[in-house]
Each structure stands twice: as C-alpha cells, then as structure tokens.
Amino acid sequence: MAKNIKNKNIKKTKTEAPIVEALQNAYDKPSFQFHIPGHTRGGGVYKAFKNLIGSKALKVDTTDEFDNLGTLTPPTGAIAKAQELAAEAFGASRTFFLLNGSTIGNLALAMGITKKGQKIITNRNCHRSLLTGMIISGAEPVWLVPEKLEEWGLWGCIRPEKIEHLLKTTKNVGAVWITNPTYEGVISDIKSISEICKKHKVPLIVDEAHGSLWNFNNSFPTPALQLGADAVVQSLHKTGGSMSQSSMLHISKNSMLDVNKIERALKLLHTTSPSLILLASLDAARAHLSSEEGQKQIERTIKNAKYLRKRIDKMQNIQQLKADFGFKTDITKVFIKVDGLSGKRLESILEIDFNIEVESASDVGALMLVNLGNKRSEIKYLADCLEKITQTDYSDIYHLENKKHTPMLIPNIKYKLRDAFYMEKEIIKKSEAIGRISGEVIAECPPGIAILLPGELITEAHLPYLTDYEEIEVIKE
Numbered sequence: 352m353a354k355n356i357k358n359k360n361i362k363k364t365k366t367e368a369p370i371v372e373a374l375q376n377a378y379d380k381p382s383f384q385f386h387i388p389g390h391t392r393g394g395g396v397y398k399a400f401k402n403l404i405g406s407k408a409l410k411v412d413t414t415d416e417f418d419n420l421g422t423l424t425p426p427t428g429a430i431a432k433a434q435e436l437a438a439e440a441f442g443a444s445r446t447f448f449l450l451n452g453s454t455i456g457n458l459a460l461a462m463g464i465t466k467k468g469q470k471i472i473t474n475r476n477c478h479r480s481l482l483t484g485m486i487i488s489g490a491e492p493v494w495l496v497p498e499k500l501e502e503w504g505l506w507g508c509i510r511p512e513k514i515e516h517l518l519k520t521t522k523n524v525g526a527v528w529i530t531n532p533t534y535e536g537v538i539s540d541i542k543s544i545s546e547i548c549k550k551h552k553v554p555l556i557v558d559e560a561h562g563s564l565w566n567f568n569n570s571f572p573t574p575a576l577q578l579g580a581d582a583v584v585q586s587l588h589k590t591g592g593s594m595s596q597s598s599m600l601h602i603s604k605n606s607m608l609d610v611n612k613i614e615r616a617l618k619l620l621h622t623t624s625p626s627l628i629l630l631a632s633l634d635a636a637r638a639h640l641s642s643e644e645g646q647k648q649i650e651r652t653i654k655n656a657k658y659l660r661k662r663i664d665k666m667q668n669i670q671q672l673k674a675d676f677g678f679k680t681d682i683t684k685v686f687i688k689v690d691g692l693s694g695k696r697l698e699s700i701l702e703i704d705f706n707i708e709v710e711s712a713s714d715v716g717a718l719m720l721v722n723l724g725n726k727r728s729e730i731k732y733l734a735d736c737l738e739k740i741t742q743t744d745y746s747d748i749y750h751l752e753n754k755k756h757t758p759m760l761i762p763n764i765k766y767k768l769r770d771a772f773y774m775e776k777e778i779i780k781k782s783e784a785i786g787r788i789s790g791e792v793i794a795e796c797p798p799g800i801a802i803l804l805p806g807e808l809i810t811e812a813h814l815p816y817l818t819d820y821e822e823i824e825v826i827k828e
C-alpha cells in the first residue's frame with residue numbers, strides 16, 4: 352500500500368471491488384432475462400447509440416436485485432460489501448452510495464435530521480441542494496457570510512469566529528452546515544469550526560462535494576471526516592474518478608446524527624431502480640484511489656497541477672488564485688484571470704481557437720481542473736495556449752454584456768423559505784420585478800449558488816445576475 356495515504360484506516364482496505372466482480376460474473380454467465388431494463392442487454396436499443404457506447408456497456412446495464420448483485424435499499428450482497436469497504440477507506444462509520452449526486456445526499460441530510468422551524472447555520476454560497484432540502488423539511492437557513500474576494504469575484508473562506516458568533520446569538524440551531532472547499536478550491540479551518548460546534552453541542556455537516564480526493568494524499572487538505580465533522584457528502588464523480596452523478600455520503604464514527612433517520616430519508620428519495628453501472632463505478636473509484644496505481648495517478652495529478660501553476664506564474668498579464676490570500680486552496684483547482692479579458696471571453700478563446708474546454712468561467716476569470724485522467728502533454732498544451740493568449744491582443748466583447756456570474760449578494764428576507772415556496776405566485780416581466788418578492792430558487796449551475804430564493808426581496812443589485820431571464824416568478828400581492 353502506498354505511503355502517502357492520510358487516513359490510517361485505508362491501510363486495512365483491500366483492493367477489491369465487489370460490485371465490479373459481481374457485475375463481471377453476471378456478464379460472464381448471462382441469464383435469460385424477463386425483467387427491467389427493457390432493452391434486455393442492449394437488444395432493444397437504437398443502433399447508433401449502441402455503436403457509440405458499445406454493446407458491453409448495455410450488457411452490464413442492469414439494476415439491483417437481479418443476478419446476485421445485491422440491493423441498494425436495504426444494502427445487501429455486493430452493494431453492502433462495497434459500501435463497507437468505502438466506509439473503511441474514508442474512515443466513516445457508514446457510507447451510503449448516492450445516485451443523483453451529492454444533491455441527494457444533501458436532500459437526505461436535510462430531510463432526515465433537520466426539523467421545521469429549526470435554524471441551520473450555513474454559508475450563503477452553499478449549493479442549492481441544501482436549500483431544496485430545507486424547503487422539504489421546513490428548517491430555515493441562518494446566513495453566514497464568508498469573506499469576499501472582490502477582485503476575483505469569488506467567495507473566500509469561512510472564519511470560525513463568525514460561526515461562534517452565530518451559535519451564541521441564534522436559538523434552536525439544528526446544525527452548522529458548510530461548504531468546504533468552495534467550487535474554486537478555497538478552504539476553511541474545519542478543525543476550529545468543528546471544535547466550536549462540539550463546544551455548542553451542535554452537529555457539523557460538511558459539503559465536501561469538491562474534495563473527494565483529499566483522503567488519499569497528504570498534499571491535500573485534511574478531509575472533514577478526520578477533523579470532527581458528523582457527516583460529509585462527496586461527489587466522487589467530480590474529481591474522484593467515478594461516473595457522472597455518483598457520489599457518497601459518509602457518517603463519521605462519533606457522529607451526533609441519527610443515521611437511521613438519514614437512511615430512511617435516502618430510501619424515500621432514491622430511485623427504486625439503481626444503475627449497477629453507477630454503483631460499480633463508485634466501488635471502482637474507491638478501489639482505484641486506494642491502489643498503488645491510483646496513488647501514482649494522484650501523485651501525477653499533484654505534479655501536473657504544480658507544473659501548470661509554475662508555468663502560469665511566469666506568464667505576464669495572468670494571475671492565479673493561490674494560497675497566499677490568507678487561506679488555503681486545493682492545488683488542483685486553478686482559477687485564473689487575464690488582464691483585459693473577462694473569464695467568459697477567455698473561455699471562448701480557449702474553446703474556439705484551441706479546442707480546450709474549461710470547468711467554468713465567470714465575468715472575472717476561468718476555472719480549470721487538473722484531474723486524475725489528465726496527461727502531462729495535455730497540461731503542457733493548456734499552458735502553451737495560455738501563454739499564446741497572454742501574448743496576443745484579443746479584444747473582449749463580453750464586457751458589453753455586463754453580466755455577473757458568481758452571486759455575492761446579502762439577501763433581504765421577507766418570508767421564510769418554505770412558506771414562500773408554497774405561497775401563491777405569479778410570473779412577471781423582469782423589468783417589473785424590482786421591489787417584488789421572489790417565489791423561485793434562482794441558482795444557476797455551476798456553481799449552483801443562490802441569486803434569489805423564495806421570500807427574498809428583488810433589488811437592482813440582482814439585475815446583473817439575471818440578464819438571461821425575461822420573466823421572474825414572484826409572490827402574488
């Protein structure tokens with residue numbers, strides 16, 4: 352086992368992948384199928400699609416219960432075993448495999464452990480899934496406003512003192528629920544935050560959707576599960592190497608949360624036909640990250656990120672978000688801005704002139720992820736292209752748009768979130784919306800941060816974020 356694994360528990364984890372094995376067995380010894388999915392091992396599928404994804408992928412596209420594959424709810428067989436191995440690898444007491452991303456993990460946490468009228472201390476730049484969860488449960492967000500990095504158009508870290516202050520001044524707090532890292536890789540001091548939460552006997556939930564690699568190399572920040580968080584969601588599909596929409600929810604060993612309530616909520620929210628391909632990809636991702644080969648890939652990823660950052664440092668007219676702004680960052684998330692170009696213009700130059708797709712772009716800058724699967728030659732190509740861009744006189748057309756992308760607004764709340772969501776509403780022209788109260792969640796992805804939530808006053812400050820909207824749903828007067 353490679354030396355650099357941070358979580359000691361992982362040393363005991365065998366590099367085995369029970370769902371992958373069970374699926375291989377089902378493929379090797381096919382049964383006569385008279386059950387869902389109705390394409391029956393690819394027999395009933397549009398030919399061009401079959402050619403595109405390959406007939407093998409369709410042969411293993413099945414759901415739980417069949418062919419000794421086990422069940423997701425309740426966890427049995429290979430699926431149960433795979434979840435246990437994941438819990439061991441991540442240092443959790445229980446790990447739940449999630450289909451529908453970390454979104455469903457956040458929904459299940461909100462539905463399972465928060466109650467109507469309870470206050471949940473959360474950062475304004477949280478993902479909209481937490482808020483959907485609170486609309487379901489009736490808990491109410493108490494907004495924590497992180498630092499603002501104005502010149503980057505981004506949210507910075509959450510200062511522990513702010514959490515302490517809110518815990519001292521708020522009654523009926525059900526949980527502190529924070530995002531770490533941010534989408535762009537900014538990191539908060541989870542250790543101090545968790546100590547404060549423990550002192551106040553309030554559970555800490557960390558949305559670590561963008562930190563699923565952290566458990567597997569010491570160069571990354573320490574994962575929240577090792578720093579006292581009670582529950583953590585991780586989008587393995589974002590950076591951990593599993594397939595799109597597959598994620599994990601981990602419950603810590605000394606969690607204050609009632610795991611049965613979370614499991615029951617998950618049962619209600621999950622599909623009743625889980626994709627074995629997606630479940631196997633979670634099993635495979637955990638096995639891979641724990642293996643010698645996976646460890647080498649993580650090392651390579653970190654070296655690639657260092658290389659890219661070094662190259663950018665040498666370029667004129669280009670800056671990158673780094674750990675020297677008073678907080679730490681995740682080295683693999685490279686947010687840059689180029690003098691004279693908006694992030695959107697940079698994104699389109701990279702796409703049109705160089706065939707490069709970045710993770711996202713805002714009015715200010717662009718975010719690039721250095722991932723497990725990226726080769727050094729690709730990173731070098733990206734660095735060369737950025738160099739060319741900084742040496743070329745590109746004009747910017749996007750500034751005419753006057754559109755802002757990352758919402759950094761402090762809300763003016765008129766009604767409680769859930770009450771407002773269920774009030775009678777009407778759709779009006781955007782030009783008539785100022786002074787009215789929003790009836791909808793407006794939180795574009797990425798990054799899924801709220802511009803407006805039900806019950807919040809619409810003001811002039813919202814307009815630069817709403818340039819794509821012609822109409823807005825508001826509470827009926």
Ligand SMILES: Cc1ncc(COP(=O)(O)O)c(C=O)c1O
Nearest residue numbers: 451452453454478530558560586
């Ligand atoms: C901080 C955060 N949490 C949760 C999610 C939801 O994750 P998923 O796409 O896996 O449902 C996202 C998605 O971008 C996110 O940025």
